[in-house]
Amino acid sequence: MTISGPTRMVLRILTIVILAIIYIPLLLVLVNSFNVNKTFAWPPRDFTLEWWRRAAESQGALDALWVSVRVGLVATVIALVLGTMIAFALQRFSFYGRDSVSLLVILPIALPGIVTGIALNNAFRTIFGFELGFGTIVIAHATFCIVTVFNNVIARLRRTGVHLEQASADLGASGFTTFRLVTFPLIRSALLAGGLLAFALSFDEIIVTTFTAGANQQTLPIWIFNNLFRPNQAPIVNVVAAALIVFSVIPVWLAQKLSGDAESLGAGR
Amino acid sequence: MMSSLHRHPRVRLGLLLGPPILWLGVAYLGALAALFVTALWSQNSFTGVIEREWTLDSFRTLFTVEVYRTIALRTIGVALLVTLIDAVVAFPIALYMSKVARPGLRRFLLVAVLMPLWASYLVKAYAWRGMFAEGGLVSSMFEAVGLKSPGFGLTATVVTLAYLWLPYMILPIYAGLERLPDSLLEASADLGAKTPQTIRRVILPVVVPAMVAGSIFTFSLTLGDYIAVRIVGGTNQLLGNVVYDNVGAANNLPFAAAVATIPVVVMLGYLAAVRRTGAMESL
Incomplete structure (x- = not known):
């Protein structure tokens, strides 16, 4: 190590400061969800579970949560199927235009969300003649979730190679048997990791959702945004935010365990 | 059927790539293209109906x-x-x-x-x-x-x-x-x-x-x-x-x-x- 002592000290202090700045705003949301004071006066005089109880009874928030969960699940299933198909096509075949296909997969998250949002909004209404609602949210979410599954599966396929599948075929297994007994077990945890990240991505999304949800469907982020500026709802919005912070940890933790390396988490986004 | 698929990699590639390409390449890219074509149309300010005539009006407003x-x-x-x-x-x-x-x-x-x-x-x-x-x-x-x-x-x-x-x-x-x-x-x-x-x-x-x-x-x-x-x-x-x-x-x-x-x-x-x-x- 050639970085001098004083420099290391400075770097250590800066790292601690940056981590503090990253976590303090989130911790404040958590603490404030127990703050007795409705306007989050600081420091809190006392703590209460009242807001959590009221949030658990808030019909609007619960309905929105249920919509978000269903959208996330359906979009994830579609993304799993399509993402895996692209990953196999790109990894096991060489063909003209491979690079364009991988660019195409990334495009929905590389372009600003608002562009994807109004493009889909326009296409749904004027080209396809769909009514905006549950179905259109699912289509939009699946579109930008494909990339997380694709990234995880193609990384796994690159690592495992084709020898096991060739051995299976040499031993007389049909294509389907090989997939069921050899290929699928190899990619199962990559599918789970990619699926979890896809669900998390869908669950959080607000910009594309705003343009594809229509008037009758509210996902949880949209519910939060609609209630954010209502002073009356402030404590309940804060509880929902706090709950989301806590729950967002779970998919990351699980996906990290499954994929075994933390870096693949960043690649998904 | 499986064995015939095995012998035709092109067919398998087509089956694998077909659905995702329809989704991303045709529907999504099509939506993006349609959006930018719309930018070159105009809107009737009374009826709010989009008129499909080529014009740079929107961009003119944007820049002026x-x-x-x-x-x-x-x-x-x-x-x-x-x-x-x-x-x-x-x-x-x-x-x-x-x-x-x-x-x-x-x-x-x-x-x-x-x-x-x-x-x-x-x-x-x-x-x-x-x-x-x-x-x-x-x-x-x-x-x-x-x-x-x-x-x-x-x-x-x-x-x-x-x-x-x-x-x-x-x-x-x-x-x-x-x-x-x-x-x-x-x-x-x-x-x-x-x-x-x-x-x-x-x-x-x-x-x-x-x-x-x-x-x-x-x-x-x-x-x-x-x-x-x-x-x-x-x-x-x-x-x-x-x-x-x-x-x-x-x-x-x-x-x-x-x-x-x-x-x-x-x-x-x-x-x-x-x-x-x-x-x-x-x-």
């Missing part, structure tokens, strides 16, 4: 009306500032993670940096609303030293956006430094370089392309944002707000589409410039 020019420049300025802040903040923590911290601590830090990336975007913006609100932590700290808090406004917007996109900058820099062998740093020291000189002449040449790669995210995400500025920006508007208002309240899709081309064109130009520096490989 003062307020849109101001908003476009402001958006690009905010995006540049956010990118700069992220680059400056991300460098020390990435350097510490990759070259100072021991492996165990390094893994912990990596997860600590990544975890907030997956916390809800909206919740993070909301958290900063709390920080900048009256009586919030930021304003208390400013008052403690006798200064006036910036409150909701462009400053708060820049800080919040920089916070939101910070992990996108830390990760590529960390990955770049990870690939830099420690022996190079040792060689630099053996040849008599002090730490600042090593940082400038050995570490920075590796870090700059990584920063450029990270800036693709910080820049692009800021250009399209309209939620954070609504939450912490007071009455300030960015390009995203103009697009949003013209899809919703004003219901002028051709104009919204024209405004939306700005971030796309800026990003394409940016990507082309980045490509020439060779930073794309470190993505």
Whole structure:
């Protein structure tokens, strides 16, 4: 190590400061969800579970949560199927235009969300003649979730190679048997990791959702945004935010365990 | 049937690629293309019906009306500032993670940096609303030293956006430094370089392309944002707000589409410039 002592000290202090700045705003949301004071006066005089109880009874928030969960699940299933198909096509075949296909997969998250949002909004209404609602949210979410599954599966396929599948075929297994007994077990945890990240991505999304949800469907982020500026709802919005912070940890933790390396988490986004 | 598939790789490739290409290549790309075609149509201001005649009216409004020019420049300025802040903040923590911290601590830090990336975007913006609100932590700290808090406004917007996109900058820099062998740093020291000189002449040449790669995210995400500025920006508007208002309240899709081309064109130009520096490989 050639970085001098004083420099290391400075770097250590800066790292601690940056981590503090990253976590303090989130911790404040958590603490404030127990703050007795409705306007989050600081420091809190006392703590209460009242807001959590009221949030658990808030019909609007619960309905929105249920919509978000269903959208996330359906979009994830579609993304799993399509993402895996692209990953196999790109990894096991060489063909003209491979690079364009991988660019195409990334495009929905590389372009600003608002562009994807109004493009889909326009296409749904004027080209396809769909009514905006549950179905259109699912289509939009699946579109930008494909990339997380694709990234995880193609990384796994690159690592495992084709020898096991060739051995299976040499031993007389049909294509389907090989997939069921050899290929699928190899990619199962990559599918789970990619699926979890896809669900998390869908669950959080607000910009594309705003343009594809229509008037009758509210996902949880949209519910939060609609209630954010209502002073009356402030404590309940804060509880929902706090709950989301806590729950967002779970998919990351699980996906990290499954994929075994933390870096693949960043690649998904 | 299976064996016939096996003998025809082209057929299998077609079956594998067909559905996703229909979804992404035809439906999604088609939607994008339709949007930009719409930008070249006009809207009847009385009936609100879109008239399918080619015109550059929307773009003319965009470039000649003062307020849109101001908003476009402001958006690009905010995006540049956010990118700069992220680059400056991300460098020390990435350097510490990759070259100072021991492996165990390094893994912990990596997860600590990544975890907030997956916390809800909206919740993070909301958290900063709390920080900048009256009586919030930021304003208390400013008052403690006798200064006036910036409150909701462009400053708060820049800080919040920089916070939101910070992990996108830390990760590529960390990955770049990870690939830099420690022996190079040792060689630099053996040849008599002090730490600042090593940082400038050995570490920075590796870090700059990584920063450029990270800036693709910080820049692009800021250009399209309209939620954070609504939450912490007071009455300030960015390009995203103009697009949003013209899809919703004003219901002028051709104009919204024209405004939306700005971030796309800026990003394409940016990507082309980045490509020439060779930073794309470190993505």
